[in-house]
Amino acid sequence: MTPLPAGVVPDAVRVALPVDAPTEVPGPGADETDTARSPRVTPDPPSGPVRLLVMDVDSTLIEQEVIELLADHAGTRAEVTEVTERAMRGEIDFGASLRERVATLAGVPVEAFADVRARATFTPGVRELVAEAHRRGWEVGLVSGGFEEIVADLAAELGITRFRANRLEVSDGRLTGRTTGPVVDRAAKEAALREFAAELGLPMSATIAVGDGANDLDMIGAAGIGVAFAAKPVVRAQAPYGVDGPRIDAVLDVVDRVDATR
Template identity: 45%
Template sequence: MSHIMTLVAPAGGLQAPLVARIRAALNDLGGQAGTADWLAEEEAADLPFSLLAAEQATAIARGALDGAPVDCIAQPAEGRRKMLLVADMDSTIVTAETLDELAAHAGVQAQIAAITQRSMNGEIDFSTSLRERVAMIKGLPLAALQKTWEHIELMPGAEELVRTMAAHGAHCAIASGGFTWFTARVAERVGFQSHHANILLDDGHALLGRVEEPVFDRDSKLTILKQLAAEHALPLSATAAVGDGANDLAMLGAAGLGVAFRAKPVVAASARARVDFGDLRALLFAQGFRAAEIVEQA
């Protein structure tokens, strides 16, 4: 079979009759779907298929689901294991927007969160919005960074995704519109080998309300994806990227496996693959990893 449809649901949510229904729908509408290969019991399964484009098969599968909370990722069967992962951080590897959380210590969280939302939806320019938001926390004591970090939580499946890919030889990197103060700590905690983000400027005691120029933005994320692929002698088809906001769209579009994760509407509508219901382990299942191969949290 030329393609694979990976079906992923929250644990216990993927039942054999539902998988059989999707297989039948693919066959009824011009495809040739084979027997399901279960990657994780009642959670993830592969359906091999031919004679349909990935986009066609995805649309058919989603229609057959009739609203069931199952993610569908269709792609060519060849080369599905990726050797480079580039991940957004805020609302992707961690559950929060770190700048929004930091703003709470300056009493401007609501104002900054509103700007963040518009930026992630692609309504306003990211670089301009970042400069505006950082200016609003000028004078914030550096101790607020540590206080914010103490309350940051990892997205479910983040550590398993990174540690499993790294254990199989992949380079894993963060590319974030956030700040290196946080990406360095997330990288160490989760197991990323490198991290790339904006640098907050300070005077040794408090924030200056600026970041080092140029701003690390949408184009920067794409540049990092291409740069790391070149450094590791990889074609872009051998790369994976994951993110949720408009500034992730360029790298998601360029990566071999670009996944919009619980993404903003503009991103979910544009990405070739998306995960709305599963956790970040869905990216492992999409690459054909079985539950027994997943490296648990350190």
């Protein structure tokens, strides 16, 4: 990452839009729910460098933790939530915590996926962020320590074709309590970011990574612009840039302010 000029520190671009931030008033006949957060979203042709924006999913792209929603179907939510919090604070190894949490899901029917997807809600500003990224000609990807069974649907809804997530093992229509294939942990998230960039022929300086948990720190550190979003204290302390929330499209302000200093 190009160093910022003297006197400009990362916290100078830590931004957070207030809950009551003004939005544009829709024109006559417009859907009143379809308001933009910024005049930046226009039909103008893309400008500026091509970039790759990669986001975490749980508590970043969406407001929930998918494994906790699945745990509701197993009656183990309290146990799973406690382990998730410790893992996101970096207190325990993510891979070990994933195995421990997934084990509690044994016996949950696959029909639970539909309920979980219905209950998962996008973080405010996600649709605007992805739409503006696409308008600028950026590629967008998702990298999740959660599960492909849910992430694939979220990605499709947003027009995102690149994603990486864990897979849950299923037998006779029920979860076995195990994952299948390589675990998407902290190191795998960074590797996926690098892999996506290489596929696109982009240098790492052209990447943006956004996440909230300790397992996002490696990809945040490897990205050209690494952003902690509504993050745990350990992540806020180490990430180069931060957005406190509640709207994730404030990441665009971080990128624009960093670009203005280069």
